[in-house]
Amino acid sequence: MRASRLQLLAAAGVAVASLALTACQDGTGTRDEGASASQPGASTPSDASSQAPEESASGSGGNASTANGSTGPGGDTAGSGESGSGSGSKGSSAGKGSAPGGSDDAPATFNPCNGSNTSVSAAPVSRPVNHMLITVKNTGSKNCDLTYYPVLRFDEMQWVPQPVEESKPQAVVTLAPGESAYAGVLLSAADGSGSGGATGKKLAVGFQGRTPNSDGGPAAIPSLPAAGVYYDSSLTVTYWQSSADDALTY
Numbered sequence: 001m002r003a004s005r006l007q008l009l010a011a012a013g014v015a016v017a018s019l020a021l022t023a024c025q026d027g028t029g030t031r032d033e034g035a036s037a038s039q040p041g042a043s044t045p046s047d048a049s050s051q052a053p054e055e056s057a058s059g060s061g062g063n064a065s066t067a068n069g070s071t072g073p074g075g076d077t078a079g080s081g082e083s084g085s086g087s088g089s090k091g092s093s094a095g096k097g098s099a100p101g102g103s104d105d106a107p108a109t110f111n112p113c114n115g116s117n118t119s120v121s122a123a124p125v126s127r128p129v130n131h132m133l134i135t136v137k138n139t140g141s142k143n144c145d146l147t148y149y150p151v152l153r154f155d156e157m158q159w160v161p162q163p164v165e166e167s168k169p170q171a172v173v174t175l176a177p178g179e180s181a182y183a184g185v186l187l188s189a190a191d192g193s194g195s196g197g198a199t200g201k202k203l204a205v206g207f208q209g210r211t212p213n214s215d216g217g218p219a220a221i222p223s224l225p226a227a228g229v230y231y232d233s234s235l236t237v238t239y240w241q242s243s244a245d246d247a248l249t250y
Contacts, residue, residue: 113144113175114207114217122203122222124187124229131248132185132229134205134222136240138175146173146240147216148208150183154200154231161185164250167238184238184247187231194232201228 117140124132138144149163164186173181188194203224207216241247 110210111142111144112207112209112216113138113146113181115205115220116218117144118175118220120205120220120222122185122205122224122229124225125248128248129190130186130188132187133244133247134183134185134237135180135244136175136182136205136220137180138177141177143174143176146175146181146207147210148212149237149239151206151208151219152185152235152237153204153206154198154229155202157200161235161237164236164238167241167246167250169239169241173240173242182241182244182247184241184250186234186236186250187229189232189234194234197230197232199228199230200224203229 113136117138119137119139121135122132123135134150136146149167152161164184167184175181188197201224203222205220205222207219208214209216236250238247238250
């Protein structure tokens with residue numbers, strides 16, 4: 001009786017083993033299902049961990065973009081920084097471009113010569129004929145710069161004498177204290193071709209600033225001969241020169 005029970009148990013064990021082997025072979029057994037179920041569970045943390053840095057980086061990128069954007073405070077600051085850099089660049093090149101005196105190199109520190117820091121004289125000369133020499137002497141305590149050409153006005157004259165373009169210098173005329181510069185004036189045509197002749201009793205000598213036709217400061221009123229100075233429509237003036245000879249060349 002005991003042997004029969006053992007035989008029955010053995011037969012049952014063989015049957016169970018046979019069923020388990022069959023299940024493993026066709027891929028539908030419990031072990032296969034368990035392995036299949038465990039795979040998504042194992043891959044999920046991996047997927048999550050692989051996506052987390054991307055989301056974090058994207059989030060950080062978004063914050064950085066906002067901070068540097070044109071609409072946020074950070075953007076305004078960044079814009080100001082860029083603008084400041086541009087201003088610095090502009091400041092470093094301020095001495096270039098349309099420079100006084102026809103030069104491409106303007107003084108780094110511009111201090112105009114004018115009626116407040118110079119003494120000015122205007123005197124007709126014998127040679128060349130019908131010419132006058134304007135002399136400007138720096139009476140100040142520091143260098144001053146003469147830009148372009150003097151702006152002349154006799155009495156209530158309503159027009160401005162034009163410059164002799166051929167006299168434009170290569171650099172601004174800078175005067176140290178005590179130094180002088182000059183401008184030559186053609187008063188009238190030697191052949192009498194000029195028109196509208198008049199005798200000037202008073203002369204105002206205007207000064208230009210860093211840019212053409214800008215105000216360089218107070219004008220000077222030099223003395224003229226008692227008989228006055230005759231001029232006509234040929235009236236022209238040179239750019240400021242470092243020597244009297246150069247000023248009277250034109």
